[in-house]
Amino acid sequence: MVPIQYYTALAVLLFILGTLGVLIRRNAIIVFMSIELMLNSANLAFVAFARARQALDGQVFVFFVIAVAAAEVAVGLALIVAIFRSKHNIDIDQINSLQG
Amino acid sequence: MLLEEAISSGPTFFSLAPWIVFFPGIGLLINIIFGGMILERGKWGEKIVGSIASLASGLAFVVAVLLAISLQGHPEGQIVTLTDWITIGDLSIPWAFQVDTLSVVMMLVVSGVGTLIHIYAIGYMHEDVRHNGDPNRFRRFFVFMNLFIAAMMILVSGDNYMMLFVGWEGVGLCSYLLIGFWYEKGKDGIGNAMAAKKAMITNRIGDFGFLLAAFSIFWTFGTFNFHSIFEKAPEVAAQNPEALLFITLCMLIGVTGKSAQLPLYVWLPDAMAGPTPVSALIHAATMVTAGVYLIARSAELYVLVPTAQTVVTLVGAATALFAATIAVGQFDIKKVLAYSTISQLGFMVAAVGMGAFVAGMFHLVTHAFFKALLFLSAGSVIQGLERGHHHVAHDPRLKKHVKGHGHEFDPQDMRNMGGLRSQMKITFWVYLIGAIALTGIPPLAGFWSKDEILAEANHLNLTAYILLTLAAIFTAFYMARQVLMVFFGKARTPAADHAQESPLVMTVPLMVLAALTVLGGALNLPFMGFHNLTLWLEQTLEGVVKEGEFVVLVALLSTGLTLVAFGLAWWLYNPRRYEEFWGAPAARRADDPLRSYIGPVFDTLKNKYWVDELYWTVILNPYISLSRFLADVIDWQFWHDWFHDKAIVGSYNMLTRLLAVRFDLGGIDAFFNGLARLVQRFAGLLRRVQTGYVRNYALMIFVGVVVILGYLLLR
Numbered sequence: 159m160v161p162i163q164y165y166t167a168l169a170v171l172l173f174i175l176g177t178l179g180v181l182i183r184r185n186a187i188i189v190f191m192s193i194e195l196m197l198n199s200a201n202l203a204f205v206a207f208a209r210a211r212q213a214l215d216g217q218v219f220v221f222f223v224i225a226v227a228a229a230e231v232a233v234g235l236a237l238i239v240a241i242f243r244s245k246h247n248i249d250i251d252q253i254n255s256l257q258g
Numbered sequence: 259m260l261l262e263e264a265i266s267s268g269p270t271f272f273s274l275a276p277w278i279v280f281f282p283g284i285g286l287l288i289n290i291i292f293g294g295m296i297l298e299r300g301k302w303g304e305k306i307v308g309s310i311a312s313l314a315s316g317l318a319f320v321v322a323v324l325l326a327i328s329l330q331g332h333p334e335g336q337i338v339t340l341t342d343w344i345t346i347g348d349l350s351i352p353w354a355f356q357v358d359t360l361s362v363v364m365m366l367v368v369s370g371v372g373t374l375i376h377i378y379a380i381g382y383m384h385e386d387v388r389h390n391g392d393p394n395r396f397r398r399f400f401v402f403m404n405l406f407i408a409a410m411m412i413l414v415s416g417d418n419y420m421m422l423f424v425g426w427e428g429v430g431l432c433s434y435l436l437i438g439f440w441y442e443k444g445k446d447g448i449g450n451a452m453a454a455k456k457a458m459i460t461n462r463i464g465d466f467g468f469l470l471a472a473f474s475i476f477w478t479f480g481t482f483n484f485h486s487i488f489e490k491a492p493e494v495a496a497q498n499p500e501a502l503l504f505i506t507l508c509m510l511i512g513v514t515g516k517s518a519q520l521p522l523y524v525w526l527p528d529a530m531a532g533p534t535p536v537s538a539l540i541h542a543a544t545m546v547t548a549g550v551y552l553i554a555r556s557a558e559l560y561v562l563v564p565t566a567q568t569v570v571t572l573v574g575a576a577t578a579l580f581a582a583t584i585a586v587g588q589f590d591i592k593k594v595l596a597y598s599t600i601s602q603l604g605f606m607v608a609a610v611g612m613g614a615f616v617a618g619m620f621h622l623v624t625h626a627f628f629k630a631l632l633f634l635s636a637g638s639v640i641q642g643l644e645r646g647h648h649h650v651a652h653d654p655r656l657k658k659h660v661k662g663h664g665h666e667f668d669p670q671d672m673r674n675m676g677g678l679r680s681q682m683k684i685t686f687w688v689y690l691i692g693a694i695a696l697t698g699i700p701p702l703a704g705f706w707s708k709d710e711i712l713a714e715a716n717h718l719n720l721t722a723y724i725l726l727t728l729a730a731i732f733t734a735f736y737m738a739r740q741v742l743m744v745f746f747g748k749a750r751t752p753a754a755d756h757a758q759e760s761p762l763v764m765t766v767p768l769m770v771l772a773a774l775t776v777l778g779g780a781l782n783l784p785f786m787g788f789h790n791l792t793l794w795l796e797q798t799l800e801g802v803v804k805e806g807e808f809v810v811l812v813a814l815l816s817t818g819l820t821l822v823a824f825g826l827a828w829w830l831y832n833p834r835r836y837e838e839f840w841g842a843p844a845a846r847r848a849d850d851p852l853r854s855y856i857g858p859v860f861d862t863l864k865n866k867y868w869v870d871e872l873y874w875t876v877i878l879n880p881y882i883s884l885s886r887f888l889a890d891v892i893d894w895q896f897w898h899d900w901f902h903d904k905a906i907v908g909s910y911n912m913l914t915r916l917l918a919v920r921f922d923l924g925g926i927d928a929f930f931n932g933l934a935r936l937v938q939r940f941a942g943l944l945r946r947v948q949t950g951y952v953r954n955y956a957l958m959i960f961v962g963v964v965v966i967l968g969y970l971l972l973r
Contacts, residue, residue: 177960181953189953250952257950 165206172199186238186248193234197227271324272336275355278318278325278365278411285314286404293397304387304396308380311400315376315407319369326362333359333797337417337485344420351482356417360798363619363791364414364551367626371543372407374767378634379403379535381763385641386533399439399533406432410544414551418482419472422552426468426516429545434458436536437529444531453528460525464515468552471508474501488558495562506559506566509552510573517549518600519607520577524870526600530592534637537592542599542633543626550603550622553610557799561613568719570611575715575725578604580867582732586739587863589849590670591636594740598696599629601729605711608722614714615799616782616792621711623791624695624703624778631692631771638685638760638768639678639744643669646681647753667753672740673849676836677749681757684765686745688772693741695775697734697820703778705817710784712816713809727816734820738827747833750840784808 172195179192201220208216242248288310297303329335335358344351379399387396409432413425438454445452472482478494478501479487495502513519518526529541540546553560553570560567578601585597602625609618647667668674679686695704708730715723749755759765782791829835830851839851853860862868 181957181960253952254950257948 162206162210166203169199169203169206172196172202184249184251186241186250189250190231190234190238194227194231197223270328270332270336271321272328272332272338272357274321274324275338275357275415276340278321278355278369278415279408281317281321282314282404282408282411285311286401286408288314289397289401289404293401294394297393297397304384304393305380307397307400308376308383311404312373312376312380314404315369315373318407318411319366319373322362322365322369325357326366329357329359329362329797333794335359335362335798348480349476349482351418351420353421354417355415356484357415358798359794359796360551360554360619361414363623363795364547365411367623368407368410368414368544371626371630371771372403372410372539374770375535375539375543375630375634376400376403378538378637378764378767379533381761382533382535382637382641385644395439399436402432402435402439403535403539406436406540406545410548413548417484419475419484419487420482422555423468423472426512426548426552427465429540429548430458430461430465430516433461433529433540433545436540437532439532439536450531453525453531457525457529460522461515464512464522467508467511467515471505471512474505474508478502478505484555491559491562499563502559502563503566506556506563507569509556509559510566510570513549513552513570513607514573515549516552517546517603517607518577519549519573519604520580523577523581523600524873527593527596527866530590530596534592534633534640537596538630538633538637541596542629546599546603547606547622547626550606550610550618553607554615554619554799557610557613557615560611567611567613571608571715571719571722572611574604574606574608574611575719575722575729576604577601578608578729579725579732580604582729582736584863584866585736586732586852587850587860587865588736589672589864590668591639591672591675591740591744592633592670594672594736595629595632595636598632598733598736601733602629602696604729605708605726608719608726609711609714612715612718612722614711614718616795617707617710617714619795620782620791621707623781624707624775627771627774627778628692628695628702628704631688631768631775632696634764634768634771635685635689635692638764639675639682639689639757640669641760641764642678642682642685642757643675643753645758646756649756649758650752667751669753672743674751675744675749675754676747676751676840677745678754678757679745681749681754682759684759684768688765688768689745690741691772691775693737695778697737697824698730698816699820700813700817701779703775703781705813706779706783709808709813709816710782713784713812716809716812727819730816731819731823734823735827738824739831742827742831742833742836747837 176192176196176199179195180189183189183192201223204216204220208214238248241253245252289307293307296306337354337356339352339354341353343353383396383399387393406429409425409428413422413429416422416425434454434457437457438451441451444450475487476482479490481487514522526541530537581597581600581604585594585601588594588597606618606621609621647669695702698705698708712723712726715726836851839847848854850860
């Protein structure tokens with residue numbers, strides 16, 4: 159059985175990759191994918207701990223997360239399409255009209 | 259005597275006294291309210307309005323007669339209190355009518371002569387309406403006339419100086435209103451209005467004196483009531499003679515204003531701008547005699563102050579002579595009569611001044627008759643001429659003859675008259691009677707009254723006697739001149755040639771007045787048993803009245819001198835000579851035959867001694883300059899421009915600018931603006947944080963989470 163630390167380390171690694179992707183990348187779709195990556199790192203941590211502790215709560219939580227993520231993908235992609243329609247571009251550095 | 263018994267035991271009518279004021283008041287109210295409506299009914303409307311006014315005045319006369327009858331039985335008279343008027347502390351002035359022989363004489367004259375003049379005015383004012391078009395003038399005229407009668411009645415019937423003053427001002431107001439009746443006429447279209455203003459202002463000066471006298475009376479006596487004042491007067495005269503002197507002299511100023519004496523007489527000639535019935539009623543018969551009445555009423559004060567008596571006498575006598583000389587040089591028929599009135603008022607004032615109160619009142623009564631007669635006849639002459647002028651102007655055949663006598667035709671100029679004897683017979687005869695009465699030829703009324711004054715003057719004040727006798731000579735001269743110029747000879751203008759007699763409504767009052775003028779002397783014949791007026795007035799002026807005596811020498815002298823003056827006038831103005839004089843080309847002849855003898859003197863008389871000009875130079879122009887100076891320099895430039903605009907507004911502006919700029923803008927605003935700018939700058943720094951890049955925000959959140967977690971872990 160793979161020790162829990164490996165799973166956790168992988169989850170952390172994935173989360174950091176996701177975070178960095180959100181912070182650094184300019185393509186909205188890539189940013190979006192990075193967010194999915196962070197969600198899935200959290201899912202990984204959930205199932206890893208659920209398995210280790212022999213409890214079903216974590217598994218159930220993951221289903222919720224996947225459901226919410228699906229909904230989020232629908233909303234997010236719709237947003238990106240809308241942005242593209244108005245700006246002909248999905249570079250998030252161009253979308254800075256909220257600046258002070 | 260059965261009649262006397264019946265009178266003395268009969269009822270008394272004293273309680274009717276207030277009605278002498280109420281009747282004219284009711285008359286004027288009816289005309290104010292319904293007059294316009296009545297006048298719309300056309301031709302009869304005027305007669306109805308005039309009749310209402312005449313009836314109101316006539317009823318007042320009836321009341322006056324009833325009061326006179328009552329006085330026969332109760333000569334001491336009565337005070338009829340109508341109501342309280344002024345009550346302040348100890349001072350109580352009732353509205354009370356003093357019915358005594360003196361006031362009733364005045365009431366009879368005012369309402370009697372007044373009624374005749376009202377009737378005459380119905381005819382006279384008809385012409386005015388016919389020429390000027392506005393029928394409402396008719397109502398206005400009669401309302402003012404009734405108002406005058408009411409005010410005059412208040413004047414003569416009050417039992418205190420305050421009521422007298424109300425009447426005094428009331429008649430002054432009516433005089434002003436009626437002088438300015440044709441306010442749109444006269445020189446430059448304002449001449450008549452100016453005349454009215456002049457009368458008003460000149461009278462104000464006199465009234466100022468009257469008010470001073472009234473205040474001093476209150477100060478000295480503590481009351482305005484005639485009876486109480488006269489009771490205390492001897493006591494005051496003993497303790498404080500200066501007070502009485504001051505009172506009587508101030509009263510004299512009032513008299514000189516109202517009764518047109520030197521030096522305030524100047525308004526009366528100008529007052530001739532009013533309609534002729536007004537001149538007859540107000541400026542000859544009644545209002546101007548108010549001053550004489552005032553002195554007669556205050557007789558008991560005047561007899562205590564010989565100095566004041568002398569002053570009054572000399573003022574009166576000087577006025578009599580002064581005005582009589584001016585009348586010689588006048589060409590306006592009404593101006594001659596105006597100066598004659600001033601002169602005759604001088605006679606009266608001189609008479610009451612020297613203590614001959616009965617003679618003064620007697621002359622007042624007879625003068626009211628014959629001067630009203632003369633003025634009304636003059637009005638008849640003027641309208642006769644106007645009718646003639648109208649006739650000529652509307653007859654194309656005649657009009658061709660008289661090229662150039664268009665609008666400048668003056669129907670009052672005696673030079674435009676002549677020969678009216680044949681055109682206006684009735685007017686001529688009554689005028690002649692009036693003129694002879696005025697000049698003092700026996701047995702007409704004027705002779706008896708004037709002679710009584712001269713006889714009294716002869717032994718009371720010789721200076722006055724000489725002045726008055728001279729005045730009488732001039733009187734005879736100017737009246738003869740006037741009668742000769744107006745009625746004798748040939749007509750000098752086509753208008754005079756076509757003059758027409760006035761209607762009956764005007765001539766009948768003239769004839770009544772002529773009868774009164776002939777018979778009026780019977781009031782007080784200077785023979786035993788005929789001192790009626792003396793006995794009558796004795797009841798009121800107890801102790802200050804003496805029976806006038808008849809001095810044959812004085813009468814003969816004055817009559818003789820009058821005849822001499824007549825002769826002189828005949829020599830200068832007899833028809834043949836005057837026509838010869840008039841026949842000369844206008845450029846080469848003088849304006850009057852008298853000029854060839856006394857040239858510059860005639861100029862002086864014609865220009866009234868330049869008294870008006872003198873007043874303009876000495877008083878009015880400096881006064882106007884002073885008021886201009888006060889208005890322009892002191893008020894406008896100093897107070898308005900400098901003090902108000904510069905000093906107050908300027909310094910206020912400066913203060914507000916200081917507060918606004920330095921304090922508000924520089925202090926408060928700057929503080930808050932600075933605060934705002936500080937916040938703005940700080941906000942400017944902070945806004946850099948908000949880049950609009952989502953990842954920056956995410957980084958912030960991430961850093962924040964890391965920091966919070968770090969804090970929680972390392973705590």
